[in-house]
Amino acid sequence: MTNSLKHVRKNIGRGLSRTWDHISEGWRELVHQSSDALTHFTRRKDEEDKEQVAAGTLPAFRNWSVLAGEVEETDKEMVVRVEMPGMEKKDFHITIDGNMLYLRGEKHFERATGDSTYYFTERAYGVFQRAIPLPDKADADHAEASYKNGVLTVRLPKVGGEQGRLVPIS
Secondary structure, three states: OHHHHHHHHHHHHHHHHHHHHHHHHHHHHHHHHHOOOEEEOEOOHHHHHHOOEOOOOOHHHOOEEEOOEEEEEOOOEEEEEEEOOOOOHHHEEEEEEOOEEEEEEEEOOOOOOOOOOEOOOOOOOEEEEEEEEOOOOEOHHHOEEEEEOOEEEEEEEEOOOOOOEEEOEO
16 A cells, blocks of 8 residues: 555656646746736836835836837838837837837826825836837838827838937937
């Protein structure tokens, strides 16, 4: 009986190990697939001191948010759209370097009164950076950007630009 019990334990151990490997692989794939959209917002010390958040908030996730985006290809251009609600165009800037489009900026924390307490928040504030890979066909030298209704749109004609440059936002 002792041998059969050892055999059962060994089989259970192998099964648990395989299950754990599959779960870990699933999480790694999920993180990999969503990592481009997840953006970390780094708070400045003075903003941390001003904010009061209820104990029920998960502090580890407070500074992460999704800047959802898409890259579309038409016959003549590449179009990048990124949702950046609650910001003004002066709060961020765009740089294109090689095949990467970089969004850098800061989303400022504001409250109506200084004596309030938040019991629930899913919004992130602070300094952020987002890198979006571009296809080789995008011409960085002739990129144009606009910001309207919380959506940043960057249009890049198709060709091959080599040098990075700062892109003004209209």
